[in-house]
Amino acid sequence: MKPILLAFCLATPLLAGCAVGPDYVKPDFGTPQTWSSDRRQPAQTLRLAHWWRGFGDALLDQLIGEAVGGNLDVAAAKARIREARATQRQAIGALFPSVSGTGSATETRSAGTSASGIAIAPTTYSQFQAGFDSSWELDLFGANRRAVEAAGYGIDAAEDDMRATLLTLIGDVASNYIDARAYQARVALAKRTAASQRETATLTERKQNAGSASAVDTAKASALAASTEATIPTYESSYQQAVHRLGVLLGRDPTALSLRLARATAIPSPRLPLPKGIPADVLVMRPDVRKAERQLAQYTAKIGQATAALYPDVSLTGSVSTTALKLGDLGKSSTIGWSIGPSVSLPIFNGGKLQAAVEIAQAQRDEYHVAWQSAVLTALEDVENAIVSLAQERIRIRSLTESARRYGEAAKLSRSLYQTGSSTFLDVLDAERSQFTAEDSLLASRATLAKNYVALAKALGGGWTGALDSSMPIVVDDNTGPHLAQAIAPK
Incomplete structure (x- = not known):
């Protein structure tokens, strides 16, 4: 079969030519029909556009828009897209003829000679060419066309890489914003609780002075207030770290957002559930999965590049030259010569190097096929984990809400009874400690719920849906034409 194919390709050099190596076929992956949480209900229509607006937080919306425009990872991803596009143009150039011009000018002087007593004077003449x-x-066997094909897939992969960067960026901005608001709320809670506990300590001290409480009770009351106050620096530090991370995510200095976030607001809470669609949607929506699939296509095309090296390489070459003794005579009163003809390069013996290159390309294709499968499974796992985490955190919040309410009632009642002498200080101490723990856990759980919502949106492939211009370079060079080289300073 190969000799017939070879003869056909050599007989049709002006046609599109032949191609060797496998043609890419998009693989199929058997995904489940529904998510585990949707087994008993109809599949939902996936809606992820601007999913973060479900929090109803205008400042969060602004920060995400600013991050998309200023983040450095996004800028680097744009540069990789420009690189991929230039690589494709470079590969396309190999499909066309190349033409180069040459020129030379020489001046020759012959030495004087003497023969048979006759002196011959030196002569000087010029020659221009x-x-x-x-x-x-x-490209009879498609090596260059396979290179163009691979470069095209490379552009797709680079664009999906940018989308994956945006997905991660938006999720990180939302998560750190939620953390910042949560730590603000926990700091405020700790301050309120510590102030209340200080009041209890003051009351206990008065009761001690009146002889109805011991010094131990006073010391324990002050210790509990101090213990609560000790959580404030930790929460303040975590809050500042979240603000600093947000600043860097926006491509600014770490403290750039300190003033904008200084006024505390509520922890963002999703207003509506997030429609999850069906598992097959992740193959289309997740940019990391799409990138892995495009890389598989790219490395499938590279097998054809390597395989083409096993076949003859046929080129047409030609040249035209003119030579004259005067510059003005070039092209008219001059000697003109030309040549044209095909050249063939045929691999005969190379020690198995070319066949090994094909096997390397096949192994790389297999690696990317496995990487694509792994990306799909990871995406499915991410969604299922996020669904479970979100559902369980909702249950946990209901229990923590009830716990915080009950402990608040117990603390209020125990303080009242303690003031009248109907309750021991141990009851007050235990109630206040439990109330703070329950309310603090509730705030942390609300933040976790919001971040689980973010995780689900990321797992489903929710990212930036607007257009982004990746054509403008980050660094604009000037004075790039011929100019005097600057001296390099010694190190």
Whole structure:
């Protein structure tokens, strides 16, 4: 079969030519029909556009928009897209003939001689030469076309890489914003609780002075207030770290958002559930899965590049040159020569190097096929984990809400009874400690719920849906033409 294919390709050099190596076929992955949480209900329509607006927080919306425009990872991803596009243009250039011009000017002086008593004076003459050289690789077996194909898939992969960067960025901005608001709320709670506990300590001290409480009770009351106050620096530190991370995510200095976030607001809470669609949606929506699939296509095309090296390489070459003794005579009163013809390069013996290159390309293709499968499974796992975490955190919040309410009632009642002498200080101490723990856990759980919502949106592939311009370079060079080189300072 190969000799027939070879003969056909050599007989049709002006046609599109042949191609060797496997043609890419998008693989199929058997995903489940529904998510585990939707087994008993109809599948939902996936809606992820601007999912973060479900929090109803205008400042969060602004920060995400600013992050998309200023984040450095996004800027680097844009540069990789420009690199991929330039690589494709470079590969396309190999499909066309190449033409180069040459020129030379020489001046020759012959030494004087003497023969048979006759002196011959030295002579000087000039010679000018100009010409054109051209070559065109016919690409009979598709090596260059496979390179263009691979480069095209590379552009797709680079664009999906940018989308994956945006997905991660938006999720990180939302998560750190939620953390910042949660730590603000926990600091405020700790301050309120510590103030209340200080009041209890003051009351206990008065009762001690009146002889109805011991010094131990006073010491324990002050210790409990101090213990609560000790959590404030930890929460303040975590809050500042979240603010600093947000600043860097926006491509600014770490303290750039300190004033904008200084006024505490409520922890963002999703107003509506997030429609999850069906598992097959992740193959289309998750940019990391799409990137892995495009890389698989890219490395499938590279097998054809390597395989083409096993076949003859046919090129058309030609040249035109003119030579004259005067510059003005070039092209008219001059000697003109030309040549044109095909050239064939045929691999005969290379120690198995070319076949090994094909096997390397096949192994790389297999690696990316496995990477794509792994990306799909990871995406499915991420969604299922996020669904479970979100559902369980909702249950936990209901229990913590009830716990915080009950402990608040117990603390209020125990303080009242303690003031009248109907309750021991131990009851007050235990109630206040439990109330703070329950309310603090409730705030942390609300933050976790919001971040689980973010995790689900990320797992489903929710990212930036607007257009982004990746054509503008980050660094604009000037004075790039011929100019005097600057001296390099010694190190």
